[in-house]
Amino acid sequence: MDDFIPLSVQEYSKDALATDVQRDAESLNFPLLGLFGEVGSLLSEVKKKQRDPIAYRAYAAAVTEELGDVLWYFNLVASRGGISLAEVVTNLASGDGDWKPASDKTITFEALQPAVLKTLKTPSKKFEETLIELAAKVGLLMADQSNRDLLRDRSRLGPLLVAFLETLIRAANEAGVTLEAAAVKNRTKTTDRWPIQKEVSGFFDGDAPPEEQLPRKLQIEIFEREVNGKLYVFQTCNGLNIGDRLTDNAMTEDDYRFHDVFHYAYVAVLGWSPVTRSLFRLKRKSASKIDEAQDGARAALIEEGITTWIFGQAIEMEFFKDLKAGDLPFDLLKQIHQFVNGYEPEACPAWLWEEAILQGYAAFRYLRENRRGTITIDAANRRLEIEPLP
Incomplete structure (x- = not known):
């Protein structure tokens, strides 16, 4: 594992946006609906685990995948709103202070979760509560999009995105999942479906007579x-x-x-x-x-x-x-x-x-x-x- 290169927020964001098949679209409606749906899917995975803890063995992989999907749509919401994912990360610790521009430094996902969590635990009551809070944060975004045009109110959108990401990081910590693992899995899945460059390997029987x-x-x-x-x-x-x-x-x-x-x-x-x-x-x-x-x-x-x-x-x-x-x-x-x-x-x-x-x-x-x-x-x-x- 010595040759492992941590995935940066900037690199993931660029690759994720390249797999957006509606790249010319400007509306926030599509990515917000997607974000709302993926948070719902994340809650659904936890519900399955609670309902059938013994039989549901795919929980760890499912939660990681759903977190990655949430991250993909979140990145798209930010981009459509004229805010980079790195900019959202830069403002995580800003509180109610002035909005800061994105850092020029490479930001790794690892830096968002200093305590590396290697095992996925059974979801605790706290994790459930955090997921409900996460859903509420999406609800705030949806409500603001319904009541006003968030695209024209960047000062409103930015803090809402920061609040969502803070809750998402907390949820990942409590689930025992690194956002880096979720991002890597999501990047692999999306480029497998919508590749930046289509490449085909040789034939399976190329070495056969x-x-x-x-x-x-x-x-x-x-x-x-x-x-x-x-x-x-x-x-x-x-x-x-x-x-x-x-x-x-x-x-x-x-x-x-x-x-x-x-x-x-x-x-x-x-x-x-x-x-x-x-x-x-x-x-x-x-x-x-x-x-x-x-x-x-x-x-x-x-x-x-x-x-x-x-x-x-x-x-x-x-x-x-x-x-x-x-x-x-x-x-x-x-x-x-x-x-x-x-x-x-x-x-x-x-x-x-x-x-x-x-x-x-x-x-x-x-x-x-x-x-x-x-x-x-x-x-x-x-x-x-x-x-x-x-």
């Missing part, structure tokens, strides 16, 4: 055909039939029989798909552990489970029609990460999962409309394309 690698460039023809009065989806590749003919396997038709395009999207964008490996006989037999754990039946079931679960969400959202990068619900992408925990695609950032999903559903919508098409896997460019099939 060529005959065990997922296709980097491949065309697959997908079409619907009636057999004995029933519609099936067929697939061919290089003139050969692949896989089984598919139906929806549902009481109500929903065109899920075209769902293999989602697996092909995972291949093209993520470089992952145990289902496709099985279909094309590309399991990594030369590495027995990888073959068993990453390419086996359990991994394939997880992929099918994710695909089915996403499909259920997509039905409610018109199969993600008109959605672009950055529009998929963050909660959906976080849930996917939980699904694949322990498997190769856990290394794929949320934004890349979004690319795979949106490209897969663009192809799916095309097939729903045209009932046939030619899929092109272009893994080198992380693209899945579809064009007409004569």
Whole structure:
């Protein structure tokens, strides 16, 4: 740990603001609503712990994450109000004195909590009271925004932000959480979803023999055909039939029989798909552990489970029609990460999962409309394309 570099308030603030997808907005309404909601989520985590202290083992991580989310929105409120996070920190000990400009010195989160707390304790009654006080501080901000324009009254906004941050630091101390840990976790999460610069790692099977690698460039023809009065989806590749003919396997038709395009999207964008490996006989037999754990039946079931679960969400959202990068619900992408925990695609950032999903559903919508098409896997460019099939 000797090479650990403490995170500064200034660095966190800059990185957090870079992940604000509404960077051109000026209103305080959005960040205040977000701050209000995240404080509510923080209270909810404590409530869960109180209600079920034995079963709720995710408390420590959840509180740290929620504190980080609170900090993100708090930073945005300050920025939209023309006040830097460093400026708020500089005025923490000012009391009712004159407002001071931000310090030129680097301010670390560690300096806000000199007594480093390494273990998360069961929330005390005092912690509960502090969280209620924190909620009240948000209420004051919301009330002032409702009654007047805080953007035009910087002298009013500044002290309210200082009072909130003082209470937030106290809450973190009483929870046994460092704001630095919360900030680091939040920065990792937000840049995973909204990266400052998109970078993609190499393929998971890059070291495998060529005959065990997922296709980097491949065309697959997908079409619907009636057999004995029933519609099936067929697939061919290089003139050969692949896989089984598919139906929806549902009481109500929903065109899920075209769902293999989602697996092909995972291949093209993520470089992952145990289902496709099985279909094309590309399991990594030369590495027995990888073959068993990453390419086996359990991994394939997880992929099918994710695909089915996403499909259920997509039905409610018109199969993600008109959605672009950055529009998929963050909660959906976080849930996917939980699904694949322990498997190769856990290394794929949320934004890349979004690319795979949106490209897969663009192809799916095309097939729903045209009932046939030619899929092109272009893994080198992380693209899945579809064009007409004569």
